[in-house]
Amino acid sequence: MSFINLFKNVIRSRKGDKKHVLRNLICLFFILVFLLNFLFLIDNNSKNYYSDNENNALQTEIGAKDLDSLKLSQSPDELLQDPFTINFDDMGIFFNNYFKSDYNKTFYVSESKSDGVIIDNKINSRDNLLLYKSLIKEDYDEDSTLKAYLDLKSTPLWYQGNVSKFEYGFLKSINGSTGEIIDDTRYLVDNLMPIFLLIENIDDDLTIKEPYEDSIIEMFNLINSSEFWDSNNYGFFESNSSTSEKDIKSNLYAVLANLLIHRNKNIINDNDVIKNASICADKTMTTLINKAWHNGRSGFYNSTYSDWSSGPGDQQNMILDVNALGIIALLEYWIMNGMDPNSEYFKNATALYKQLSTPSKFGEIGGLWNTTYGAYEYYRGNNWDGISNKESHKLDLEANALMMQACLKLFEVTGNFSYYKRAFKIRDFIENYLYNKTINAYMTSIYIDPPYNNNTNINFHKNLKLCEAYLKASEIYNSVVFDASYDSGSDNDFTMNQDSINLTCTYAFKKEIFYFFNDPAIKTIRYDNITGASITYIFRYPNGTIFKIIPDTIINSTTNLIYPINSSLPFGDDYTIYIYANWTYFAFKSTTKNFNVNPGLGIDWRSEKSTFKQSYYQGEVANFSIAVKSDYNNNLTLNVSMIGNVIKEDPSFPINITFVNNSITIIELNITILDDAPTGKANVTFIFEGNRTIYLKESKEIDIKNAITYSNLIYSKKVVTGRSVEFFVDMINQSPNVTQYFYLNFSGPYCTKLDIPITLGKNEREIVSDLIATDPSIPISSIEIDMTISIGKEILYTEILTVEIVPSFEIISIEFPEKVTQGIDAHLVILIQNNQRKSEEFSLFINDDEIKTEIDELIPGRNRIEYKFVPTWNPYEFGIKSCHIEIEDDSDNLIVEDYFEYEIELSAMNLIFFYVVPVVVLIGIILHYKSKYLKHKLLRR
Incomplete structure (x- = not known):
């Protein structure tokens, strides 16, 4: 409903x-x-901003019981925490609670006081686009990003007039309560933001859908139209209504947007767009260097007139966020053009960083670096000279966030850690001075002079720019690989008292970046210059117990561990070394290596020279040999002994034997099984020991069999009803020390129980035979007789004898033609089986007539009776006939009988003489008399 x-x-x-x-x-x-x-x-x-795999591995490896022994400098959670995104969840909660607009709960307003009270209720299009590529980027894929973008276009923030004249785009802001337009200006940066958002939120290996690509191309066409692009002087106007000045920061963003489109030519299927993006970026960057760059002092001006000429005053100020963005744009442009280390663009980028990072001096020429706070001040004059006002010396959140991104980009393309460490210093400043722990957001700026109050307001845009920088930093922070490998040529098997673990670990920066001039455009960079990171090796026995923890320091991304394998480690497989590397500047990484401790000696049971058996009899004495391989590099003299619960102690043990290095030694030994050893599985242990060190201790399972055994059981497989079953069995006493007394028993239905007492002397063998009587009448075709060998109530062996019950005589087959011809001999062949052990005289009766045969008795086994006779002489006897066969013994007792049928056929001779000739004669007589009658009749006429 x-x-x-x-x-x-x-x-x-x-x-x-x-x-x-x-x-x-x-x-x-x-x-x-x-x-x-x-x-x-x-x-x-x-939501998880650090590696789940690392978390699971660490939590599994480090239990609460191990924390004290590990002496970790931080808790596991702290080790795994990304220092840049640590506050993202709390920030999201704050902005959701305080900044959501009344007009639309999916949009956010601009600014509040430090307590969350809103002081700027405007909804800015730039901020609500930036949100999806910063604070909540991890929650949005390309599909949800496109949906959010299209939702924003459906509000009054999107203007659309005559599309053919490029009268469309995002307006500056609307009222957060009513949705009423406040500023209808279409700014360049606001309309560049969709390009950054839509491209940066695409997975690298994704082929985008048409609506996604169309939205990117739509905004590209807008910013490169006459609404923003100055085709006469090149470069971009700050807004669609601005024609008097060129804003350098906006133009730098435009360069980055066009480079981003060109870089992603594999997902934007429009060659004209890709080509024009490259041309536009090239013209703009060239013009910026020629017109807005201070060659003598290295830096970008704040703004110029529309023809790129500069006037006095604020236009030529060197502002931090403009120049931080300038470093990023110079490096991206340098990458697109081939990354020539002698390129002026790269030199300008590094020179600009150097100038910005020069310590700030009041009233003197210097840079923007404030050594007290560890952050960058806001701006200086056109020659980097000091300006005495509070704004120039403020430490601004957004500007320092952009400078952090510049430092990260410099590190990414050079591998110089000084840039990366400077980014961390900026992060420390922001967290220590700008983070409001009460509300979990970052305030706007602080002023370094005591008379001025800090700007503690919470600006949505500046917080998002920080999140954007933190995401870039987090990407760098997690772009580290950790590998561990044993030295070349060795596996994870180590020999006790000879080998040492030689383990090399590398902890290096590795990342894929886009090189615009390559096809494909992705290249992997790696820097093996990490020095100062800590590494910890945690050794565990196969049962998981920690037995050694070794800390070390990584130098130039590498460390080497040498750990000798001595006799303190029990032999065994699956020892583990859990290794983790940790550094302030990079993510926690870990791996696990397994190794085995081998004794260096090994018994080759499969060798032809190893004659140790799998089973032995109680009391058995046997000599055997074993082949022992030594992997040691030197000769080794050891004491060899053998122990077990089922063998007698040999006074000759231990035996002193020298094992030649890297060869196989054959050892001759003997074994004596206890007379009363329990039957079944048992272990015999071989021990190789020297200087109180056990070099090898190996157990071998054997099967102990009873000294009483039997073989060659022969019995009657078929027995005539009422006759006895004859058997023969070879009974053996394997014991050389004990005389054995036991019973051989036979029992079962339809037979008489038979118990035979047997006594066998030491190592005696005896053939036992007897008859097992069966019942005179057995209603089934086979019976089973249980044979057991027992001592008292203990049954040693049991076997079932299956005996087929057969009649004294049985007809196997009767051979007689199915069709016989009158007067022709037919052969009768009867195969009859005599199952008795004696011959029997017999008489053959066919249809109650006694027949004389060639044989007069049936011998044991198969007999063949042949008889030749004429079934009939009668020419008028034919058709199906039956034959009853009886065989009687000499006492006229019926032995067997059977029936068969055959068909009598008319012979050709009988057909002619007894059928054809009489008919012909009769017809002739009839014709003769008929002819005579006709003649007589004619004569009378």
Whole structure:
């Protein structure tokens, strides 16, 4: 039922029904609230700004019980925490609680006081686009980004007039309560933001859909139209209504946007757009260097006139955020043009950084670096000379965030750690001085002179620019790889008292960056120059117990561990070394290496020269040999002994044997099994020991068999009903020390139980035979007889004898033609089996007539009876006939009988003489008399 129908029912219902429906609505409301909160919790719990894999590995490796022994400098959570995104969740909560607009809860207003009270209720298009590529970027893929972008276009922030004249784009701001337009100016930066957002939120390996690509091309066409592009002097106007000045910061952003489009030519399928983006970036950057760059002092001016000429005053000020952005644009342009180390663009970028990082001096020429706070001041005059006003010396959040990005870019393309460490110093300043821990957001700026009050307001845009910089820093922070490998040529098997673990670990910066001039455009950079990072090796026994922790320091991204394998480590597989590297400037990384401790000696049981058996009899004495391989590099003299619960102690043990290095030694030994050793599985342990060190201790499983055994059991597989089953069995006493007394038993249905007492002397063998009587009448075709060998109540062996019960005689087959001809001999062949052990005289009867045969008795086994006779001489006897066969013994007792049928056929001779000739004669007589009658009749006429 829809909500509209539900409300209609409430209105139309009687009073009682209305209360019932109202209760249902209230219940439904609370259920929805619960579900929404549940989904919110799941969403928040799924946010993770550090590696889940590292977290799981560390938590698994380090249990609470190990923390004291590990002496970690930080807790596991602190080790894994990304220092840049640590406050993102709290910031998101603050802005969700205080900055959401009344006009639309998905949009955010501009600024509040330090307590969260809103003082600027405008919704800026720039900020609400930047949001999705900064604070909440991790929650948005390309599809959700496009949806958010199109939602923003559906508000009054988007202006659309005559599209063919490029009268469209984002306006500056609207009222946060009513949605009423406040500033209808279309600024360049506001309309560059969609390009940054849509491209940077695409996965690198993604092929985008047409609506996504169309939106990028739409904004590219706008910024390169006459609305913003100055085709006469080149460069971009700050807004669609600005024609008097060129804003350098806006132009630098335009260069970066065009370079970004050109870089992503693999996902934007429009060659004209890609080509024009490159041309536009090239013309703008060239003009900026020629017209807005201070060659003598290295730096970009703040602004110029529309023809790129500069006037006195604020236009030529050297402002931090402009020049920080200038470093980034110079480096990106340098990358697009081939990264020539002698390029003026690269030199200008490094020179500009050097100038900005020169310590600030009041009233003197210098840079913007404030050594007291560890941050950059805001601006200086055109010659980097000091200006005595509070704004020039303020430490601004957004400007320092941009400078952090510049430092990160310099490190990324050079590998010079001084740039990266400077980015960390800026981060420390921002966290220590600008972060408001009460509300979990960052204030706007501080002033370094005591008379001036700090700007503690919370500016949404500046906080987002910081988040954008922090995401870049987090990417660098996590772009580190950690590898561990044993020295070349060795595996993870180490020999006790000979080998040492030689483990090399590398902890290096590695990242993929886009090189515009390459195809494909991705290249991997790696810097192996990390020095000062800590590394810790945690050794564990196979059972998981820690036995050694070794800390070390990484130098030039490498460290080497040498750890000798001595006799203190028990032999075994799956020892582990959990290794983790940690540094202030890069992410925690870990890996696990396994190794095995081998004794250096090994018994080759598969060798032809190893004659140790898998099974032995009680009391058995046997000699055997084993092949022992030595992997040691020197000869080794050891004492060899053998122990076990089922063997007698050998007084000759231990035996002193020398094992030649890297060869196989054959050892001759003997074994004596206890007379009363329990039968079944048992272990015999071989011990190789020297100087109180056990070099090898290896157990071998054997099967102990009873000294009484048997073989060659032969018995009657077929027995005539009532006759006895004859058997023969070879009984053996394997013991050289004990005389054995036992019983051989036979039992089962349809047979008489038989118990045979047997006595066998030491190592004696005896063939036992007897008859097992069976019942005279057995109704089944086979019987089973249980044979057991027992001592007292203990049954040593059991076996089932299956005996087929057969009659004394049985006809196997009768051979007689299916069709016989009258007067022709037919051969009868009868195959009959005599299952008795004696011959038997017999008589053959066919249809009660006794027949004389060639044989007069049936011998044991198979017999063949042949008889030749003429079934009939009668020419008129034919058709199916039956034959009854009986065989009787000499006492006229019926032995066997059987029946068969055959068909008598008319012979050709009988057909002619007894059928054809009589008919012909009869016809002839009839014709003769008929002819005579006709003649007589004619004569009478």
